Amino acid sequence: MYVIIVGAGSIGTPLIELATRQRNNVVVIENDADVAEKAATNYDCLVLNADATVMENLEEAGADEADAIISTTDQDAVNIMVMLLAKELEVPSLVSVVHNPEHMRVFRQIGVNVLENPQHLIAEYLFRAVQRPSVKDFMHIGDEAEVFEITVTEGSPIAGQTLQTAGEMGILGDDVLVVAIERNETVITPRGDVEVRVGDLLTVFSKQGFTPDVMDMFTGSERIESRK
Template sequence: MLPSSRFGEFSMYMIIVGAGSIGTSLIEIAVNEKNNVVVVESNPERARDIQDRYDITVLSGDATSAETLREAGSERADALIVTTSDDAVNLMVVSIAVELKIPSTVSVVNRKEHADFFRKLGANVMENPEEVVAHHLYNAVKRPNVQDFAILPEGAQIFRLKVAEDSPLVDRSIAESRQRELIPDSMQILAVSRDGKQSIPEDDTVIQQDDLLTVFSLEQVSDKLIEKLTG
């Protein structure tokens, strides 16, 4: 039985299409966050597995059918997230979701050249998740002092780095580091974690050894700059 309303005990009513590796991870997060989740999965075996693991509604059916999305509760849904490995399926589901006036649609896009088709429909996209994971693994090995590395649209990057004892940032304010051109204009320090506490830095914030910096860069950061900053 479907939930009667998007409001109430749960924070969001979400329809998740696809219960592969990405979809399953998303389902677990959404359920743990107390969202109201309905899953649509075309593979009966996968659908049964999700139904056995979670106390949620699971439909074994074709999400490219408007009737299936209506059965999933499209009129009450706050969001629909499509996670299959087939961009044609994902695009069709997003198109139907737009017609059904689901407020927010998000889709995995497996090939970058398809992303604009999704954006034209108003969907938020997650481009090529396998490539994102590959980049993350590669950077974890290549840059051990860099954590939670992510590539954003148009070449921007966000990551966390730990400041070593011999880093030129140590005992200097952010303003001084900029004056000395240690921190380029394209880079912004968003947060400083120190002794388990996180704060938003000001220009006069002094960086210390073992600080964990959350950094945003408008352009790709070179290995040379990473080595320079981390020490």
């Protein structure tokens, strides 16, 4: 895949690393000369020390042939200008970071896939890690629903039960679905006769998010609130 990444800062750098490691054809546009030089030294990709809000620079980066462009700067005005120019060049996939939630509508109106306020997401992730220590990862879906990974602990009502039995006993509610079970580095398809064990890492969909009641299904009394 041919990808143009705008910005080689705190967000762009791990993105460059990931894209180059997977052997994509990557071009980076970075306005800061020192940052651009560092990226060129550390990664196997073409780095242009240029202003990505100038059409000629996007054309030099090969935007007319790119599969995607991802803008990661810390200024929404720059990101939106890059997206508008990329749209004019008919880049198929437009992706951008958006720092101010009030600007989300503008990005979406021109067909940009957005990541809202990464600093806020990091803060939320860190707080959830303290508040819900068994939750390994999570993703919002819509206003309330979430998909999350959670480790089954001692004392949880689902431990030792099959998924079918857990459903029949009302342990698993109608709005909660176990999507996958990881055990000893093996992924198990969550069929009804599969028994859930302590230490299993479950991928769970919950329509109501991971509320205290949902957490109790998998961790019993482990939640921090119950330790007071």
